[in-house]
Amino acid sequence: MGGVQPGGQFRPLENGDPAEVAGYRLAARLGSGGMGTVYLSYTPGGHPIALKTIRPELSEDAEFRRRFRQEVQAAQRVQGLHTAPVLDYDTEGDRPWLATAYVPGPSLASAVAEHGPLPVPSLLLLLAGTAEALSVIHGAGIVHRDLKPSNVLLAADGPRVIDFGIARAADATALTGTGVSLGTPAFMSPEQAAGKEVTPASDVFALGQVAAYAARGTGAYGDGPSHAVLYRIVHEEPDLTGLPAELGFVARCLAKDPADRPSPAALVKLCQDASPTPLRQSGSWLPEAISAQITQRISASERLAAPPAPTAPLTRVDRPQQHAAPTVAVPPAPPQAPPQPVTPAYGHPMAPPAHPSPYAQPGPYPAPPAGPYLQPRPAWQPPRRPSGTRRALGIIAGVLLPLAGCTGLLYAVGTTGSSSSSGSDTTGSASAKPLPDPEPxxxxxxxxxxxxxxxxxxxxxxxxxxxxxxxxxxxxxxxxxxxxxxxxxxxxxxxxxxxxxxxxxxxxxxxxxxxxxxxxxxxxxxxxxxxxxxxxxxxxxxxxxxxxxxxxxxxxxxxxxxxxxxx
Structure with a gap:
């Protein structure tokens, strides 16, 4: 992913990156991967969020869209302390996107690559927190399917698991090829590598691989071409040389038979038993160098929170206008008048939400009062069919024609509505006449x-x-x-x-x-x-x-x- 440069500065937007998505201003690039590009953005209240746009190739696949919609809606149910919750999304637009809480910390992959393996106390807290996240994810009926070091972020108060369940949407697309599952080969379970059923136990195997990487800087099945790593995962035993003794239970996570692997809840207990002191997530659970990176990222995101002063109000371009046009700056009220509320310059006014909190009950939720909001948007509404209007004009014509006695009025109204002299409804086949052949x-x-x-x-x-x-x-x-x-x-x-x-x-x-x-x-x-x-x-x-x-x-x-x- 690599969205932050040395010194804690975020990578700027590149040519071709959108300036905003559905009213969310994009401030920087957090990274890109097989599914799409992730940007740093902000809510109207200034909270940072991570907004992922889906690759065009995936967006054009109807089966991907269907599964993506299902997985995103399922992911909304996941509200654990060690996950980055889904806050907003659009699965129906030309370019689907997904917004989650922003985690101001490096991924496990980048932290180990830059600073080396984690010490044992950090490892036990990492495994316990990630296992707790899997318990919540599995409890929502979701299998992560792509748990790997780059999908585990290191926050000041513990790890965060991201991208849970979304890999399943891409599994169905033509891009993955026949018989091939999307995922990272080095962290796949034997059953996933063999194209068999993927269950919650598959995530436990991946967590064992993540533990080996965090403790040694390399996975339990070595490096090399993907097909060679997959062969070793399916047919050979893991190499856990150099793994700290406190993590000996990781071998059970890497059992070939899914039934032999511990549950995420059992893993939390194993971590507790292996720790000489009670496990407590705190601001000092990581090495000092990684904690300093987190502080730098928080400062950098705060500096980008204030949007540049707009020269003109922004207009939502991702879907047709349904409500009033975007508001413009309101002049200051006279001293004697009460102060006027200021509407954000992006988005357009919408009905107030029915719930005081976006987590009060399962989505989808009503539209927000204005602009981007942390809840799903209603689907775009097509123009309403004007059949009722045509009928109303026909009734008006029936009243006016005897008074007017004018054939011109008959012609003018007849082209808009039904011209049946009996006043009864006519069938479509009776009134529809062929026109010049249009292009299909x-x-x-x-x-x-x-x-x-x-x-x-x-x-x-x-x-x-x-x-x-x-x-x-x-x-x-x-x-x-x-x-x-x-x-x-x-x-x-x-x-x-x-x-x-x-x-x-x-x-x-x-x-x-x-x-x-x-x-x-x-x-x-x-x-x-x-x-x-x-x-x-x-x-x-x-x-x-x-x-x-x-x-x-x-x-x-x-x-x-x-x-x-x-x-």
Whole structure:
């Protein structure tokens, strides 16, 4: 990671780094790795946080996004003293990101590389604190899967474990390759290296490797090419030469059989038994040189906390505006008037939170009063469908036309709403007329969870579950079927070739199609009230072992392919 230079100065932002993410001002680089880049940022109240942006290659993978969302939401439940809790995130935007508490200390990897192995008292406190963190992480139903020295940070009051569970999201992406698990080979368990089931006992094995590294500066299976280290992990016994006698129990962590390894709670007890004095985390648990580094980092983060004076108010650019525009500086109130509250210059006003604390109950939480806040944001809301407005205009026209006696008014209102002279609702097929052929836009691997919907006007269409009625959407998945508010879905037969002409010609409309009627490659035509036509190709559903329920679709959309109608 290496985010701090000699003297405690943080590495500045580089060309191509964003200046802010979702209203959070980025102040410096903390490091980068296989998942993305980590930046130092601050809350509106000035508390430092670590904000990680995900690599574009991972962001474009639909399966990664799905798992990343699951893992982040699960990680929110972890609130241990030896973990860096998840504070805020966005898993749906163009560039997903995750914010955690900032730990002003070096990683175990950099501390050992710079200052050498830790003394025995520090080692016992390190292992006890990390084992306690694993107990909390496992208690939340999470397996870390990538515990290593760079994911253990050394704070003044004990170690902090970071990045728990997030590696599982990347395991499913095409980037990892068939049969290969994401992780650091030197710290993998034998079962993980062999592609078998990964359990909490796998994290205990990794902790044994971390202990050997902290005590000797090298792992228990040596160095060299990854495949050679993995072979030794699976087939050979660990080399613990030079390990302090007080840490003899570490050999049990490195047992080949997961059932033979101690639990994290048992490890804490082993550390206590090995210590001649009671274990107490304090500001003096680390060697003096590492403690000095922590002090330098705290001072450096404080110096960067104050943002530069803005020349103009900042505007959130990560999603469309939903509320009032960003505020500008308010002139001082007259002496006789009460002082006016100042709204931060970034973000835009939102409803006040329902809970006094972001940890009062499990997320997701309501939107904050303004700007970035330490809680998940609500999903972006697509523009509401104007069907209710069109109906209202049609009613107004029915009242005004007899009075006006003007055919021009009939034409003007008829182009906006339904022109049915009977006053009854017309079907979409009766009023929709073909328009010149638009250019198609194509999207692949759109995963729609049960109870979610998409709108064809969005680019790309993103599954939504906000307060817009699902029954008014262009396409939604519910109760083992695909539905559309336009009630005009056509399931093509195997002999038909999906195209704009085929979708225009077919009138075997249904309001839904059951998944039992679909197989991989099945195609459907969907007509919307707003005039869009989509060719939907069914790609399958979630695997039986997957905790989610979703359908995977490819979309070809012809926007404004026919006149809008009111169903």
């Amino acid at each position: 836009v194509r999207f692949t691997s759109i995963n729609i969870p049960d109870g979610y919907y998409i709108e064809f006007a969005d680019s790309p269409p993103k599954p939504q579950d906000d307060d817009v009625e699902i029954y008014e959407s262009d396409l939604y998945y519910y109760d083992d079927a695909l539905h559309s508010a336009g009630d005009r879905i056509v399931l093509l037969n195997n002999a038909q070739k999906g195209s704009l002409k085929t979708c225009r010609d077919e009138t075997r409309y249904a309001d839904s199609v059951s998944l039992s009627q679909l197989s991989k490659g099945s195609q459907l035509c969907v007509h919307t009230d707003s005039g869009h036509i989509a060719l939907v190709t069914f790609r399958g559903t979630a695997a039986e072992s997957d905790p989610s329920d979703y359908v995977s679709l490819d979309l070809t959309i012809w926007r404004n392919a026919e006149e809008a109608s009111d169903s």
